Amino acid sequence: MSVMVIGGAGYIGAHVVRLLQQAGEEVVVVDDLSTSVAGRVGDSPLVVLDVATPEASRALEREMRERDVDAVIHFAARKQVGESVARPLWYYEQNVGGMGNVLAAMQAAGVSRMIFSSSAAVYGIPDVDLVEEDIPKNPINPYGRTKLIGEWMLEDCARAWDLRFVALRYFNVAGSGWDDLGDPAVMNLIPMVLERLARGEAPRVFGDDYPTPDGTCIRDYVHVRDLAEAHVAALEALRAGPTPHAVYNVGTGTGASVAEVIATIGEVTGLEVTPVVEARRPGDPPRLVASPARIADDLGFRSTTGLREIVATAWSAWQAGPRRVER
């Protein structure tokens, strides 16, 4: 019996692969290595495949049968909001088309458990203090829409055949569980700040006139290692039987503002971090913080790692990688 981790060489996927390996699970990774490198998956077999190509479904089905796969964890997706606005059809092809191929292969091979990487982007700009799973979903860009469509595909397949799934809606994922598994992309706040510092430039803040206590946007930062553990909890739950719900937020329930995160980076690194304030970016909600209650109640999962440790582990992985910051 083995677990297929699609997108398992990526930032979050590689953390889940390592936790599964440490738990003694057989793991097979599928990844096209478009945003990652093979070295991140350790000793597990790696199938290099773009899951959005027409031949992917048959290839995945064959791998699932040969490796006796009992569950799929599906991370592989394009995830850049701005790029999704510029290239919507490619996002639908990759994220929705890829999902269709994975589900078709699962149905053909008789694999009935799936954990799906969804996103807080499905909520759009919610006007609530804590986002609960059942509030209306109004994604405001193609990326968020592809994630919501992915959830709908899972719901429809679960009605049509014996698929059981958990969709995890991640909030702001950050930090690193191991120094060799840091976030390789510079798209989220902490890597963006570290990159600016590495170039000797001041961090940027996009808007300080939001209706929040310090005027900067508030987000819910969840440590990537905690998030990886949420996948392990979901896998255990799916193997034990139907889960009470199919969709869960993964966050902490506590928000931190952009200004607070930058100040924490200054404390942890000892670097000068006085930011420059620039114009707001379109589509940034002032506040996006998860209600973490449902996943705690149903799956016993809680994310407890605080902002300081998130920043410290991100910094440590950054320093260990190719992009050191000279102090």
Ligand SMILES: NC(=O)c1ccc[n+]([C@@H]2O[C@H](COP(=O)([O-])OP(=O)(O)OC[C@H]3O[C@@H](n4cnc5c(N)ncnc54)[C@H](O)[C@@H]3O)[C@@H](O)[C@H]2O)c1
């Ligand atoms: N990082 C975040 O803050 C965040 C937040 C919410 C949701 N997510 C979702 O979590 C998932 C993983 O994100 P990540 O941050 O680890 O991203 P990542 O880019 O590091 O990982 C994605 C992995 O999937 C692979 N991949 C992409 N398209 C593929 C394809 N068509 N076929 C095969 N492999 C493919 C990439 O090579 C990469 O290894 C994504 O679905 C993303 O939308 C991430």
